[in-house]
Amino acid sequence: EDKVVQSPLSLVVHEGDTVTLNCSYEVTNFRSLLWYKQEKKAPTFLFMLTSSGIEKKSGRLSSILDKKELFSILNITATQTGDSAVYLCAVERSNDYKLSFGAGTTVTVRA
Amino acid sequence: GAGVSQTPSNKVTEKGKYVELRCDPISGHTALYWYRQSLGQGPEFLIYFQGTGAADDSGLPNDRFFAVRPEGSVSTLKIQRTERGDSAVYLCASSLNPTYEQYFGPGTRLTVT
Structure with missing residues (x-):
């Protein structure tokens, strides 16, 4: 059975801080890893990662995949309350x- | 419309009743997926359509759940004899095709009393 484990479960930071979110996985026939942001109800697509070691960036957000160690991280720099x-x-x-x-x-993210 | 839309946004029903939840995918997207999300958890897969046919319904919890997509666009998730669970x-x-990223709608919050 596929396993996707995210850490930490929650965190509180102040505006301007950098956060790093972790995702480790165990899955057979891996194809891609995706990150979504969910406010209220609809998850909003952020990144799709298929290749190891290639960083994807969008503004203050970035993400990278390690297919050997089976994990991905999502970084948010200069955090804002939004x-x-x-x-x-x-x-x-x-x-x-x-x-x-x-x-x-x-x-x-606290002001 | 620009995104995936779902109706109703909220539905309250009594135990034992039948409900229908509707999904309008992004225009031109051939693949459509239904997920269920409980409080504090990530979404769980229910069923996936490619065109009009259900390509994978392995996530439907039991035979009270059924979904259709008769014309390859709008889909309806049907739940019979609803339970509080x-x-x-x-x-x-929805996604342009199965190899592309999935875009989510705002969801329907179903409450069974």
């Missing part, structure tokens, strides 16, 4: 297209 |  959300990590297998999600990391 | 947020997602 970054407060649950960040979800999911993995996808190559023989089907359903996503297996971790439980998420709740990030709270 | 069915209470959750039901999320729909």
